[in-house]
Amino acid sequence: MEQMSGSVKQKGRYGKFGGQYVPETLMSALIELEAAYDDASQDPTFTEELDYYLRDFVGRETPLYFAERLTKKIGGAKIYLKREDLNHTGAHKINNSIGQALLAMRMGKRKIVAETGAGQHGVATATACALFGLDCIIFMGKEDVRRQELNVFRMELLGAKVVPVEKGSGTLKDAVNEALRYWVAHVEDTHYILGSALGPHPFPRIVRDFQRVIGVETRRQILEKEGRLPDAVVACIGGGSNAIGMFHPFVKDEKVALYGVEAAGSGIGTGLHAAAIAGGKEGVLHGAYMYILQDEDGFIQEAHSISAGLDYPAVGPEHCHLYDIGRAVYTSVTDEGALAGLRLLSETEGIIPALESAHAIQYVAELAKGMRPDEVVVVCLSGRGDKDVQTVRDALGGGTR
Amino acid sequence: MNQVEKSIRSCVEQGRKAFVPYIMAGDGGLGSLRDKVLFLQDAGATAIEIGIPFSDPVADGETIQQAGERALAEGVTLRAVLQSLQSFKKEVKPEMPLLIMSYLNPILAYGMDAFVQSLRESGVSGLIIPDLPLEESGHIKELLTENGIALIQLVSLTSDQKRMAAIAEQSTGFIYAVTVNGITGAREGFNESLATHLQSLKSISPVPVLAGFGISTPAHVEQLSIHTDGVIVGSAIVDAFDNGDTARISQLIEASKTKMRAAH
Ligand SMILES: Cc1ncc(COP(=O)(O)O)c(C=O)c1O
Numbered sequence: 001m002e003q004m005s006g007s008v009k010q011k012g013r014y015g016k017f018g019g020q021y022v023p024e025t026l027m028s029a030l031i032e033l034e035a036a037y038d039d040a041s042q043d044p045t046f047t048e049e050l051d052y053y054l055r056d057f058v059g060r061e062t063p064l065y066f067a068e069r070l071t072k073k074i075g076g077a078k079i080y081l082k083r084e085d086l087n088h089t090g091a092h093k094i095n096n097s098i099g100q101a102l103l104a105m106r107m108g109k110r111k112i113v114a115e116t117g118a119g120q121h122g123v124a125t126a127t128a129c130a131l132f133g134l135d136c137i138i139f140m141g142k143e144d145v146r147r148q149e150l151n152v153f154r155m156e157l158l159g160a161k162v163v164p165v166e167k168g169s170g171t172l173k174d175a176v177n178e179a180l181r182y183w184v185a186h187v188e189d190t191h192y193i194l195g196s197a198l199g200p201h202p203f204p205r206i207v208r209d210f211q212r213v214i215g216v217e218t219r220r221q222i223l224e225k226e227g228r229l230p231d232a233v234v235a236c237i238g239g240g241s242n243a244i245g246m247f248h249p250f251v252k253d254e255k256v257a258l259y260g261v262e263a264a265g266s267g268i269g270t271g272l273h274a275a276a277i278a279g280g281k282e283g284v285l286h287g288a289y290m291y292i293l294q295d296e297d298g299f300i301q302e303a304h305s306i307s308a309g310l311d312y313p314a315v316g317p318e319h320c321h322l323y324d325i326g327r328a329v330y331t332s333v334t335d336e337g338a339l340a341g342l343r344l345l346s347e348t349e350g351i352i353p354a355l356e357s358a359h360a361i362q363y364v365a366e367l368a369k370g371m372r373p374d375e376v377v378v379v380c381l382s383g384r385g386d387k388d389v390q391t392v393r394d395a396l397g398g399g400t401r
Numbered sequence: 402m403n404q405v406e407k408s409i410r411s412c413v414e415q416g417r418k419a420f421v422p423y424i425m426a427g428d429g430g431l432g433s434l435r436d437k438v439l440f441l442q443d444a445g446a447t448a449i450e451i452g453i454p455f456s457d458p459v460a461d462g463e464t465i466q467q468a469g470e471r472a473l474a475e476g477v478t479l480r481a482v483l484q485s486l487q488s489f490k491k492e493v494k495p496e497m498p499l500l501i502m503s504y505l506n507p508i509l510a511y512g513m514d515a516f517v518q519s520l521r522e523s524g525v526s527g528l529i530i531p532d533l534p535l536e537e538s539g540h541i542k543e544l545l546t547e548n549g550i551a552l553i554q555l556v557s558l559t560s561d562q563k564r565m566a567a568i569a570e571q572s573t574g575f576i577y578a579v580t581v582n583g584i585t586g587a588r589e590g591f592n593e594s595l596a597t598h599l600q601s602l603k604s605i606s607p608v609p610v611l612a613g614f615g616i617s618t619p620a621h622v623e624q625l626s627i628h629t630d631g632v633i634v635g636s637a638i639v640d641a642f643d644n645g646d647t648a649r650i651s652q653l654i655e656a657s658k659t660k661m662r663a664a665h
Contacts, residue, residue: 011536019536019537020534020536020537021505021532021533021534021537022532022534023459023460023531023532023534023555023557023579024534024535024554024555024556024557024559024560024568024579025557025558025559025579025582025583026559027534027535027536027557027559027560027564028557028559028560028561028564029559167466168456168457173457177457177458177459180459181459181460181462181583181584184459184460184582184583184584185581185582185583185584186582187559187582188559188582281510282509283506283509283510284505284506284509284532285457285506286457286459287532292506294506294510296510297478297479297480297507297510297511298479298506298507298508298509298510298511299455299456299473299478299506299507300456300457300506301456
C-alpha cells in the first residue's frame with residue numbers, strides 16, 4: 001500500500017500486505033519474538049529438537065496417498081492426498097503449535113495464550129502445552145464452543161483453560177480480539193501462539209515456516225512417486241496456514257498451479273460467506289494489511305461458513321500477495337459443496353475429512369475432472385472430520401440420505 | 402506549534418495540568434455529541450478526545466467496547482461523526498483542540514487524503530490511532546503535518562528507552578503515555594515503577610506528556626498529574642455520561658486544577 005510506506009523501515013511486507021498494526025504495548029514483544037525466531041531458525045539444535053517432536057510425537061512425515069478410487073470416480077487427473085489428518089490431534093495445526101511452544105520456552109515464557117475457531121488449533125496448542133508443562137489459556141467464540149463441543153472438552157482434558165467469547169459473532173475473529181487483549185495485559189510473561197498465517201509480523205512468517213514441512217515433504221514424496229512435480233496443488237484457506245505451508249515450497253516452480261479454496265458459505269452473492277479474496281477489500285485487521293470482509297465504513301463484517309476453521313473475515317498477507325501477483329488462484333466452495341466433498345471422500349476413500357478440508361476436496365473433484373489422466377494434482381487434507389460429525393449430521397438432517 | 406500542544410502548554414504555564422476527557426462519539430445518539438463537547442468545554446477540559454466506534458476495538462476494555470457497541474447500534478460512522486463536528490465547530494473555542502481517536506481501518510476505508518481534508522473541515526487538530534505504531538506511521542504523519550494536524554503517538558510501559566526516545570521525537574501535540582499493560586478501563590491502582598517511567602519519559606520528550614488508561618478517580622488524576630503534563634480520562638467519563646452523572650466529570654476535571662503546586 002503506497003499510502004502506508006513511510007520513512008521508518010517497515011517490516012514483514014508481502015508486496016503491500018502484512019506489516020505490524022498493533023498497539024505500542026505489543027511492539028516490544030513482536031521485536032523480541034522476531035529476534036528469538038531469527039536466532040532459533042539459525043540454530044541446528046532448535047531445528048533438531050523440532051524435528052524430533054514432529055517425528056516421534058506428531059508422527060511425521062505424513063503420507064502422500066494416491067486416492068485411486070476417487071481418481072477413478074472423477075475420471076480426470078491423478079489425485080494425491082497429503083494426509084495432515086493423520087497428525088497427532090488430527091490436523092496440521094500441531095506443526096505450528098509445537099514450533100511456537102518451543103520458541104516460547106526459548107524466550108523464557110511458560111505461559112501461553114491462543115485463539116481457536118474449529119478448536120483444532122486450540123487442541124494442538126493445549127497438547128503442546130501439556131507436552132512441555134506450560135500454562136495454557138484459549139479464547140474461543142461462543143458459537144464455536146457450541147459447534148465444536150468435543151474439542152472444548154478435549155482442551156480441558158489436556159489441562160487448558162477455555163474462555164468462551166460472547167462478543168460479536170462469537171466466532172474466530174472475536175476470539176482473536178480477546179486473545180490480543182489478553183496478550184496486551186500479560187505480554188511480559190506470556191507468548192501468543194497465533195494459529196494461522198495471520199497477524200502482525202513476524203507471525204505470518206513464523207507460522208508459514210512451521211507449516212512449510214507440509215509442502216517440503218509433499219515435494220519430495222511426489223518426486224519419488226511420480227518422478228515429477230504435480231501440475232496443481234490445492235488447499236483450503238481459513239487464515240491460510242495449511243495452504244501457505246503447502247504452497248511455499250512450490251512458489252518458484254512456475255509450472256505448478258496453486259489453488260486456494262475459500263469458504264463461500266451460503267454463496268458469495270448472498271453476502272453470507274467467508275471468502276475475503278473473492279468478496280473483501282484491502283484493509284487492516286489484527287495487525288496486518290490484508291483483504292478483509294468489511295462494509296464501506298471500514299467496519300469488519302462477520303464471516304459465515306459451516307466450517308468453524310474457515311469462518312474468518314480475512315486472508316493472511318502472503319496469500320493476498322500471491323493473489324495480487326497472479327501466482328496463486330483463489331476460488332471458493334459453498335457449505336453445500338463442502339458437505340458434498342466430505343461425503344465424496346468418505347464414500348470413495350474411507351476418509352472423513354474435516355469440513356475445512358472438504359472445501360478443498362470438493363474443488364479438486366471439479367478441477368481434476370477437467371484435467372488429463374496423465375496430469376497430477378495434490379490436495380492438502382488438512383484435518384480429519386471427527387470433530388465435525390455432529391455438525392454434518394445436523395446439516396444433513398439427521399441421517400446420511 | 403500545533404494547537405494541541407499550544408493549549409496544553411498554556412494550561413501548564415498557568416500552574417494547572419491538562420485534562421483531556423475521552424468520549425465515544427454517538428454513544429447516546431450522535432445528537433448528543435454537541436452537548437457533550439460543549440459541556441466538557443465549559444467544565445474546563447484542555448482538549449477533547451472523540452472516539453470513533455469500531456467493530457473490533459482490540460485496545461479497549463469493557464466500558465469503551467460497550468459504548469462503541471451502543472454507538473454502532475445507532476449507525477454511527479467516522480463520516481457521520483466528522484459531519485456532526487463540522488456542523489457545530491463554530492461553537493467550539495479556537496483554543497479548545499478536538500482530537501479524533503480511531504482505529505486504522507475506518508480511516509483507510511474513508512481514504513487517507515479525503516480523511517485529512519475532512520479533519521480540517523471539521524476543525525479537528527489531532528489524531529490518535531491506537532493500532533498504528535511508529536513503524537507504520539510514516540506516510541500518515543507526513544500528510545497530517547502538512548495540514549497542521551498532530552499525530553499523537555503512544556508510549557507504553559513495555560517501550561524501552563530507545564523506542565521511547567524515537568517515539569518522543571516523532572510525536573506531535575503530546576505523547577500519550579499508556580499507564581498500564583493492558584486495555585482501557587478503570588483500574589484500582591498503578592504499578593510502582595510508573596512514576597519513574599513517566600519521569601524518564603518527561604525528561605526526554607520535546608512535547609508534553611499526558612498519562613492515560615485506567616485513570617478513573619480524582620485521586621488518580623492528582624497522582625498521575627504529578628509527573629506529567631496532565632491526564633486523559635476515558636472509561637470514567639464514558640461511564641459518567643452514560644449514567645448522567647455530570648457532577649462526577651466536573652470533580653475529575655477539578656482534580657487536575659488543585660494541589661498541583663503543592664505537589665511540586
Ligand atoms: C482442519 C483444518 N483445516 C484448515 C483450517 C483453516 O486454517 P488455515 O487456513 O490456517 O489452514 C483449520 C482451522 O481451524 C482446520 O482445523
